[in-house]
Amino acid sequence: MIFFKDNRAVQKFFHHPLVMPGLITLCFLYTCSIFAEFVAPYNYDNGNREISYQPPSKIHFIHNGKFSLQPFVYSYSFKFNSNYERIYIEDKSRPYSLSLFTKGDKVKLWHIIPIQRHLFGINDSSQKCRLYLFGADPVGRDLFSRIIYGSRVSLSVGLIGVFITSILGFLIGGISGYYGGKTDWLLMRFSECFMLVPSFFLMLALRSAFPIDISSTEVYLLIIVILSLIGWAGFARVIRGMVLSIGKRDFVTAAKALGATDLRIIIIHILPQTVSYAIVSITLSIPGYILGESMLSFIGLGIQDPQASWGNLLGVAMNVADIQYHPWILMPGVFILLSVMAFNFIGDGLRDALDPNR
Amino acid sequence: MRDELIRRLLVSIPQLLLISFVTFLFIDLAPGDILAKYRFDPRISKETIQQIEQKYHFDKPILVQYGHWLVRLAHFDLGYSFSREANVTAVIVERLFNTFILALFSIIITWLIAIPLGIYAAVRQYSWGDRIMTAISYLGMSLPGFFIALILMYVIYISKDMPIISLLPIGGMISANYESLGFFGKIGDRAAHMVLPVTVLTITALAGLQRISRGNMLEELRKQYIVTARAKGLPENRIIYGHALRNAINPLITLFGFEFSTLLSGAALLEIIINWPGLGSLMLSAVRSQDTFLVMGSMLMGGGMLILGNFVSDILLIIVDPRVRKG
Numbered sequence: 001m002i003f004f005k006d007n008r009a010v011q012k013f014f015h016h017p018l019v020m021p022g023l024i025t026l027c028f029l030y031t032c033s034i035f036a037e038f039v040a041p042y043n044y045d046n047g048n049r050e051i052s053y054q055p056p057s058k059i060h061f062i063h064n065g066k067f068s069l070q071p072f073v074y075s076y077s078f079k080f081n082s083n084y085e086r087i088y089i090e091d092k093s094r095p096y097s098l099s100l101f102t103k104g105d106k107v108k109l110w111h112i113i114p115i116q117r118h119l120f121g122i123n124d125s126s127q128k129c130r131l132y133l134f135g136a137d138p139v140g141r142d143l144f145s146r147i148i149y150g151s152r153v154s155l156s157v158g159l160i161g162v163f164i165t166s167i168l169g170f171l172i173g174g175i176s177g178y179y180g181g182k183t184d185w186l187l188m189r190f191s192e193c194f195m196l197v198p199s200f201f202l203m204l205a206l207r208s209a210f211p212i213d214i215s216s217t218e219v220y221l222l223i224i225v226i227l228s229l230i231g232w233a234g235f236a237r238v239i240r241g242m243v244l245s246i247g248k249r250d251f252v253t254a255a256k257a258l259g260a261t262d263l264r265i266i267i268i269h270i271l272p273q274t275v276s277y278a279i280v281s282i283t284l285s286i287p288g289y290i291l292g293e294s295m296l297s298f299i300g301l302g303i304q305d306p307q308a309s310w311g312n313l314l315g316v317a318m319n320v321a322d323i324q325y326h327p328w329i330l331m332p333g334v335f336i337l338l339s340v341m342a343f344n345f346i347g348d349g350l351r352d353a354l355d356p357n358r
Numbered sequence: 359m360r361d362e363l364i365r366r367l368l369v370s371i372p373q374l375l376l377i378s379f380v381t382f383l384f385i386d387l388a389p390g391d392i393l394a395k396y397r398f399d400p401r402i403s404k405e406t407i408q409q410i411e412q413k414y415h416f417d418k419p420i421l422v423q424y425g426h427w428l429v430r431l432a433h434f435d436l437g438y439s440f441s442r443e444a445n446v447t448a449v450i451v452e453r454l455f456n457t458f459i460l461a462l463f464s465i466i467i468t469w470l471i472a473i474p475l476g477i478y479a480a481v482r483q484y485s486w487g488d489r490i491m492t493a494i495s496y497l498g499m500s501l502p503g504f505f506i507a508l509i510l511m512y513v514i515y516i517s518k519d520m521p522i523i524s525l526l527p528i529g530g531m532i533s534a535n536y537e538s539l540g541f542f543g544k545i546g547d548r549a550a551h552m553v554l555p556v557t558v559l560t561i562t563a564l565a566g567l568q569r570i571s572r573g574n575m576l577e578e579l580r581k582q583y584i585v586t587a588r589a590k591g592l593p594e595n596r597i598i599y600g601h602a603l604r605n606a607i608n609p610l611i612t613l614f615g616f617e618f619s620t621l622l623s624g625a626a627l628l629e630i631i632i633n634w635p636g637l638g639s640l641m642l643s644a645v646r647s648q649d650t651f652l653v654m655g656s657m658l659m660g661g662g663m664l665i666l667g668n669f670v671s672d673i674l675l676i677i678v679d680p681r682v683r684k685g
Contacts, residue, residue, distance in 0.1 A: 018496075122492055193373045197661040200623035201376075205657060208645040209384035210533060217582060291502050295627055298504060316638045317508050320528055326576040341500035 013353035017346040022345030031152035040145035041121040041131055043105040045306045047141035053326045054136040063095045072097040076130030096122045096129045126223055135328035138316060147332055150308035157224055158289040162282050170236035174266040177243025191233040199230050207301050216307040223302055227292045235281060237250050242274045246294055276354040284347035287340040310336050363672055374661050380425060385419050385650045437651030446655040454659050457636035461621050464559035465537050476571025481598060481682050498565025503624040507558045527551050529633040555628055561626055563617060574606040590656050611675045618667030622660060
């Protein structure tokens with residue numbers, strides 16, 4: 001790869017002030033998402049309707065005036081006020097200490113390895129007291145655990161989607177720019193079709209062909225396909241522009257004279273020249289996929305409940321009254337923001353490092 | 359340039375038709391249909407349903423159905439919306455206006471704020487003001503519109519005791535007592551309802567535009583003719599506003615069409631969240647109820663608005679930039 005040989009670019013990239021924060025955030029988020037079953041203290045569908053919208057557990061260090069180094073939480077109980085709203089109060093009689101590698105829900109890591117110990121949690125097998133870092137959702141499930149599980153969908157959609165998009169974009173852009181003429185004209189007019197309608201409308205129309213209640217795996221694949229279909233056109237057009245100018249250079253003529261096939265020239269000789277631009281563009285387009293998925297799931301056309309994604313978790317907040325009383329349901333949005341921002345940081349760093357004009 | 363514009367408009371017609379055909383096909387693929395609710399309604403006889411089917415050719419193959427839709431389209435008839443029980447054209451025109459108002463106001467406000475901020479940041483590059491704006495713009499570019507909307511709704515909700523914010527409505531386009539208000543009351547009511555959506559759309563677009571205008575301005579300020587102007591002793595204000603700014607704005611105008619597209623998409627989701635009766639929320643409900651003609655109409659209108667946006671930006675560019683006019 002040209003990218004790694006060029007030491008100056010690598011140095012410039014890491015010295016960019018925003019790159020490190022971006023990389024660290026992403027490493028953290030992706031690690032959590034890969035080991036979701038282990039990191040999340042509860043399984044994604046472990047809920048208790050009795051504790052619907054329990055507020056985030058407060059973490060204490062002082063019990064009955066005595067300080068202990070080990071943090072602990074109290075269990076919560078609720079009663080109804082005069083408006084029949086649940087008021088949660090801490091039951092300060094017994095502290096439940098927080099510790100690492102506690103036994104909790106039996107889950108299978110990556111659907112294969114059965115594990116019972118989780119990264120952290122509280123030792124209470126009855127689960128009467130629960131550690132809800134970000135509070136509970138309407139059916140009393142741990143929002144933190146669900147965010148961790150949801151990151152699997154939200155963070156992978158971007159990577160897979162961008163992969164498909166770039167293959168399509170490289171191929172169509174490459175062919176279009178290399179052959180020029182009628183092929184070029186047709187392909188470009190075709191690609192414009194996808195940019196002709198506002199993308200959200202196109203997303204809805206494409207989604208409409210499939211029933212709402214298909215399984216979550218199918219929805220997941222469908223979302224990726226839809227987002228890639230919408231996304232490739234812009235990328236292909238830029239690649240085409242670059243190929244158009246590269247195709248006139250001497251080394252392409254030389255390759256042609258040596259009898260290389262067109263496809264070989266496009267893939268082996270021309271496209272690698274566009275890589276540095278493509279890396280930047282791809283990185284900066286990942287947030288679009290994360291947002292696209294969360295938009296669809298947010299309005300209920302994407303990932304469906306028990307399964308979690310950041311979008312459908314945030315969907316609960318669609319009801320304004322719910323945000324007012326339970327503001328912690330906005331937390332998934334913070335995660336969307338963090339991941340999008342991290343990709344933007346890295347994309348900017350890449351652009352500054354790879355752009356010879358800067 | 360004029361020929362080029364006309365050519366582009368003409369090409370967009372078959373493109374729009376292709377997209378409309380794909381949409382038509384996709385809605386037809388989906389299980390169930392819009393007439394299902396009529397079939398289960400005991401008040402509606404089988405004959406009536408058959409009549410409807412015959413009238414709109416639902417009993418024919420998909421290609422024939424699409425052909426008939428095209429013929430009606432040529433007569434400016436977008437068909438009948440079964441879910442709204444009204445003419446599609448009538449439904450859409452009203453919604454289109456609502457969306458257009460939102461988009462228009464937020465575009466104007468965004469440009470009025472973003473460009474001066476961009477110029478300021480470029481002229482005082484690396485000053486504290488520039489740095490703060492850069493930091494904020496990163497946040498602004500990464501904040502999804504629907505999340506901003508939710509946060510703002512929450513903020514309005516919790517600041518009920520504040521003097522002005524408490525007057526802001528959170529959803530919808532008009533209040534329940536709209537009809538009883540006087541003329542100015544009606545205008546005020548509509549304006550108050552627009553504050554939230556326009557703010558959200560402005561925030562989402564602001565950061566990007568500010569960064570681009572800063573970048574363009576910086577690039578212009580580095581060019582030779584600016585050095586010449588300085589050497590001739592022109593006052594700095596004249597250099598910035600008379601020379602650099604005029605050139606820095608041109609690329610922004612081409613962005614206008616693109617801006618319009620993202621704005622329409624963003625507005626669509628926002629409309630759904632805050633119950634704004636616009637094109638986006640119409641599209642969602644049409645898709646949900648498989649109201650083919652309504653979906654098709656909304657798609658066409660969405661596409662039409664985009665084409666119009668691009669067209670307007672092209673014309674603006676011709677007006678502003680003499681190089682484009684001659685080239």
